[in-house]
Amino acid sequence: MEPGPRSRPAEPGPCVSASPSAGAALPASGAEPGSRPAAVAAVLPAGGCGERMGVRTPKQFCRVLGRPLISYTLQALERVCWIKDIVVAVTRENMEEMRNIIQRYGHKRVSLAEAGATRHRSIFNGLKALAEDQPDGKLTKPEVVIIHDAVRPFVDEDILLRVVIAANEHGAAGAIRPLVSTVISPSADGCLDHSLDRAQHRASEMPQAFLFDVIYDAYQQCSDYDLEFGTECLQLALKYCHTKAKLLEGSPDLWKVTYKQDLYAAESMIKEKIxxxxxxxxxxxxxxxxxxxxxxxxxxxxxxxxxxxxxxxxxxxxxxxxxxxxxxxxxxxxxxxxxxxxxxxxxxxxxxxxxxxxxxxxxxxxxxxxxxxxxxxxxxxxxxxxxxxxxxxxxxxxxxxxxxxxxxxxxxxxxxxxxxxxxxxxxxxxxxxxxxxxxxxxx
Amino acid sequence: MEPGPRSRPAEPGPCVSASPSAGAALPASGAEPGSRPAAVAAVLPAGGCGERMGVRTPKQFCRVLGRPLISYTLQALERVCWIKDIVVAVTRENMEEMRNIIQRYGHKRVSLAEAGATRHRSIFNGLKALAEDQPDGKLTKPEVVIIHDAVRPFVDEDILLRVVIAANEHGAAGAIRPLVSTVISPSADGCLDHSLDRAQHRASEMPQAFLFDVIYDAYQQCSDYDLEFGTECLQLALKYCHTKAKLLEGSPDLWKVTYKQDLYAAESMIKEKIxxxxxxxxxxxxxxxxxxxxxxxxxxxxxxxxxxxxxxxxxxxxxxxxxxxxxxxxxxxxxxxxxxxxxxxxxxxxxxxxxxxxxxxxxxxxxxxxxxxxxxxxxxxxxxxxxxxxxxxxxxxxxxxxxxxxxxxxxxxxxxxxxxxxxxxxxxxxxxxxxxxxxxxxx
CATH class of the missing domain: 3.40.50.360 (Flavodoxin domain)
Structure with missing residues (x-):
């Protein structure tokens, strides 16, 4: 775990939720009911290599209007004042680039952790950075942790607040969306085995939020197989901690920048916004x-x-x-x-x-x-x-x-x-x- | 069923596959092995109302660089010479607009059918138009029928050829893509019931192709429930005709224009292309x-x-x-x-x-x-x-x-x-x- 640099030339937009009302909307933690809002941190796995984009640059570092995509996502999280710390898990090779991004665009409250070989390992490393007592005491263990993707820059405070409140109540919560395409299961010979009822299924999106102890416990118990091949944090909370996540309908803006066309869409959305x-x-x-x-x-x-x-x-x-x-x-x-x-x-x-x-x-x-x-x-x-x-x-x-x-x-x-x-x-x-x-x- | 208008001022691009080699790549139909390439038609359900786009205009009629999206999709199909007929199923309200689009942009080989209340009913109507003997004898029953979405304009000849060849061999075939998000199944109380193994599932995309008799037979047997709530043509072929569709990996370009950001992406992709x-x-x-x-x-x-x-x-x-x-x-x-x-x-x-x-x-x-x-x-x-x-x-x-x-x-x-x-x-x-x-x- 490495703390972000200290010199910050720019302010990536004002904190939109500095008013007490937003804080008040946050429920108190279970331990001390009603006494104070839960402490919230966020973990962003950003160790992906962007192979689906068809370009060399990992997609989180692809530039949109000249700025790396991940900077937009950090900006979106930073605008939410009640997120105290943001831990970004990046590969060793991209550590220096990430530090430069933090410094150049003046990101605050961001610390770095080293990404693992898989998404789950990266998240686990991010959680460890929040769990362990740091020598410089910069990060404190949060009550609720948000897990979000570096390549979903259009997340807003509303859905973040909703997953955090639901996680506080249920132990885990995540955003979902209706399926755009029908999901099918192929047989071994590459033919259709069966198709799933679209009405009975949803796409699991980000952000998700967890009571820190629940998800950290789940990762600590997690099998190597799950760390290697698993894709769903909510599933880990269910499997290892018997915590049934609350599912919350999100907006289409939560979409993940995955392919080249998504990068075009992101640029157009940002241009429109500004x-x-x-x-x-x-x-x-x-x-x-x-x-x-x-x-x-x-x-x-x-x-x-x-x-x-x-x-x-x-x-x-x-x-x-x-x-x-x-x-x-x-x-x-x-x-x-x-x-x-x-x-x-x-x-x-x-x-x-x-x-x-x-x-x-x-x-x-x-x-x-x-x-x-x-x-x-x-x-x-x-x-x-x-x-x-x-x-x-x-x-x-x-x-x-x-x-x-x-x-x-x-x-x-x-x-x-x-x-x-x-x-x-x-x-x-x-x-x-x-x-x-x-x-x-x-x- | 209504034939398209006859006056066509413009040519939407040359036919890219007029060479005999493309025709030769098409396998002969089962009935007369080796004698001639299979006759192919396409059905485009275009009766959707575009509610997911958040705009009034149905998404297939949304304009991209001034031209309705469906015109791009028709253009993509028309460039493939061996597709003899294209039947578009549109609602009664949009029939006139669709006729204008066909005339204005000079679309060829396009006929109109009336859309039903659901996607499956629209496709069924499109198939009927190809199955029935028309009074003016304009359409003939094809051996293989392609089913494609009006809102997937980036389909290319390669995948069309592949699904048609596979349909000729297996009776049914469809394009698939890896899942972008994990798919989950919610319980009745809106919590996570279970998540699906992403490696074991695929997104079913378009185009799909069928032996005409297989899919038409399936639709004729199809229950009202399936016509109303079903979403997957491959599933109908499996359920009613015991035809296991061949699944073919498609490119990211097959993506479906669903939300506002997809429209932006489509515009950027088209701008880049031209x-x-x-x-x-x-x-x-x-x-x-x-x-x-x-x-x-x-x-x-x-x-x-x-x-x-x-x-x-x-x-x-x-x-x-x-x-x-x-x-x-x-x-x-x-x-x-x-x-x-x-x-x-x-x-x-x-x-x-x-x-x-x-x-x-x-x-x-x-x-x-x-x-x-x-x-x-x-x-x-x-x-x-x-x-x-x-x-x-x-x-x-x-x-x-x-x-x-x-x-x-x-x-x-x-x-x-x-x-x-x-x-x-x-x-x-x-x-x-x-x-x-x-x-x-x-x-």
Whole structure:
């Protein structure tokens, strides 16, 4: 067992459940009824080699938007404040890479254990790390332990809370899903022996949770055969500790990234998630109407997206707010000047925040001008600095583009331009293509 | 049973297996050994309501790159020449929509049957359509029938051939996959009763194939209970006809589009597939070297992508070749003029082909110029016609953009520009964002 590194440059999102209500929802442990919430830790087996993915890189280390998949899963667990420790079991070869991931993305409460040759052995090693008294006393034995997969990044607090509460009551609990395909049993000659009634069976998914003593006891008694060939922790609790796990229906989001298509799906899901929030930044000298019109056009173009606006008045409370709100898409509306200073100042705030460490941050600098009054190319010439600035900030994972919108006096033309501008912004926000950073687009 | 419409404007890709060798690989039917290949038809139950997707639209009608998912599945089956008829079972409400899809995307050999209330009833109706003598005599009873899902668009000829050959030999055959999750059986109180040994079980996937008489006989004997609650055709063949299906390991591509994330994955897979082929079109007066350099840069930027080049010499054989090759990404290199006529001529060929009916076609007009000799904005001004032309061809699903690449005399700068140009092209080809059509990009 190795503790994670201490220097942590980034914060992987705020803890979403710091409020006492979430803590209160956690039942007290059996030993001291009603007195305090159960202490909870999590174990993540991450020793797999990703052979099913058809790529060399183990799937938990495959990059999604530039960041290893396992970092997303850790982020999801870290956002749940009442999970005190997270033990990740990785192979000796991947130990160094895992340490780098923890440091680079600022993961907290994460310790490392060495993975075994099989999934069950890795989990067992993770549990040992929580059970043993550590020399540095960093980890304490939890009452309830969550077991989750490194390759299920979309787990949310609701299902985690539900399995923990059920485990506290039943000794063991796990998420299940309806079967997508019928399950069959082949005979020795590769023919159908029988098929199973789909209604009578479920897919066992993750997360699962256990009273620590139950699952640790089960692993300690576990036969070599089970450690080698077993696949189901709930089964071990049943077989060795006679603990019948409570089964809880989970959401489709619990799916496991297994094949190449799952990696594509994960990337799209993450892109969609971080594009739900767009912040329109207007400078205080703005005429207001144009920024407002663009906001409306964006609202129409991009359904169910939360669009906020904030004046750029630094250092102000509002600016801090959108950084805290974990927004990764900024539309900086600049109507008065082609000056780069304000934009540079704004980009510095983004670069200095932890935002671009976690996701590529899209910044679109929008300029309005009447194309009939000012030649488009003249305006473009005055904005060529965007190209160089974009090249600079791209190194920090910030994707800057420029967008010129025709501020026509003709109402219909203006609406068309706004609509096209909103489509372009929508595409930049959704795709987050780094190749298109630095371009000056026109609507 | 209703035959499909007769007017078919588009060809959904060439038949990939017209060669006699594919036919020869098909074993002769049992009745007349060695005399001729078995007649094969396919039934696609498409009566599902897509409740698992969390959207109103049934998943088979959900759009992927603008085209309904079922059209991709039909396309995959149509590319296999030895499948004589494809019967799609759709609900009465979706009959009209399905007819429109067949007409719009030019599907061939497709007939419609009315879906039943359950999957088994829909399949039964599809089989009836093949069994009965039709008044117009359009469909003939096949010897072997393939049953496939409308929502598994990535089926390929290899697995279809394998299930058909195995069905011919064993009476029934189906594709299987290893289980991704452990399967468990819950007790009545929602707790774990037992878990199944993952090594002893498989997921039953599609396609499946049957001797027509076997599966039709099974459905005719089938109890109401089985028609209502059954999920497995192989099981019906076993139960009612004592036919033990041969099980064949399929590829991960057989996966079923079930949830929202699967739709994302399907879109990414399709985008990747159609981006594997890029055609660089050079005009004959080209200096050759620049087009060649860009081709090399593209080859380095986009791994494992097949890049061909063709001179634009119309009407020529080469131009026809790339249309036949089902290429959906064209890089039109134009070094000599800013004239729109050549581009318009080229776009007309694309528009008149069936290419943009099936997928959005990306066309990037690339102009090289030395930015130190000609002011960039001057060149841009001479290319503003791209904007209007792009708006026009976008209506036909052709996405035109312009790309200016710095043809610097400095070798290193030229390489940088080529590399950036290749990245931009890569992004345009992979993302196929219609919002960015008409933009003039700079590398």
């Amino acid at each position: 594009s739900q929030e767009i912040c329109v930044v207007v400078n205080t000298k703005d005429e207001e109407s144009v920024g407002y019109l663009l906001k409306e056009a964006l609202r129409n173009e991009l359904n169910c997206i939360n669009i906020t606006s904030t004046p750029l008045d630094l250092p102000g409370r509002d600016t801090q707010n959108f950084l805290m709100a974990q927004c990764y898409s900024f539309i900086h509306v600049n109507v008065v000047s082609s000056d780069s200073h304000e934009t540079q100042r704004f980009l510095s705030i983004i670069e200095e925040s932890s935002l671009p460490l976690l996701y590529p941050v899209v910044v679109v600098l929008v300029c309005f001008l009447d194309f009939t009054l000012v030649p488009l190319t003249q305006k473009m010439e005055s904005l060529v600095w965007i190209r160089d600035l974009a090249k600079e900030v791209k190194k920090s994972n910030v994707l800057l583009s420029g967008l010129l919108i025709n501020h026509s006096q003709d109402e219909q033309k203006l609406q068309e331009s706004l609509q096209q501008g909103a489509s372009i912004i929508g595409s930049l926000v959704k795709e987050r293509s780094s190749a298109l950073a630095g371009q000056l687009l026109v609507a | 981006s594997q082929e890029i055609c660089v079109v050079v005009n004959t007066k080209d200096e050759e070297s620049v087009g060649y350099l860009l081709k090399e840069a593209l080859r380095n930027e986009l791994n494992c992508i097949n890049i061909t080049s063709t001179p634009l010499d119309l009407p020529g054989r080469d131009t026809q070749n790339f249309l036949m090759a089902q290429c959906y990404s064209f890089i039109h290199v134009n070094v000599v003029s800013s004239d729109s006529h050549e581009t318009q001529r080229f776009l007309s060929i694309i528009e008149e082909s069936s290419l943009p009916l099936l997928y959005p076609v990306v066309v990037v007009l690339v102009c090289f110029l030395d930015f130190t000799l000609v002011p960039l904005t001057q060149k841009m001004e001479s290319l503003v016609w791209i904007r209007d032309l792009a708006k026009e061809v976008k209506k036909s699903n052709v996405l035109l953009s312009g790309l200016l690449i710095n043809h610097s005399q400095d070798e290193q700068k030229l390489q940088e520009s080529l590399q950036q140009g290749a990245s931009i092209i890569g992004s345009l080809v992979k993302e196929r964002s219609s919002a960015l059509a008409g933009q003039l990009l700079v590398a």
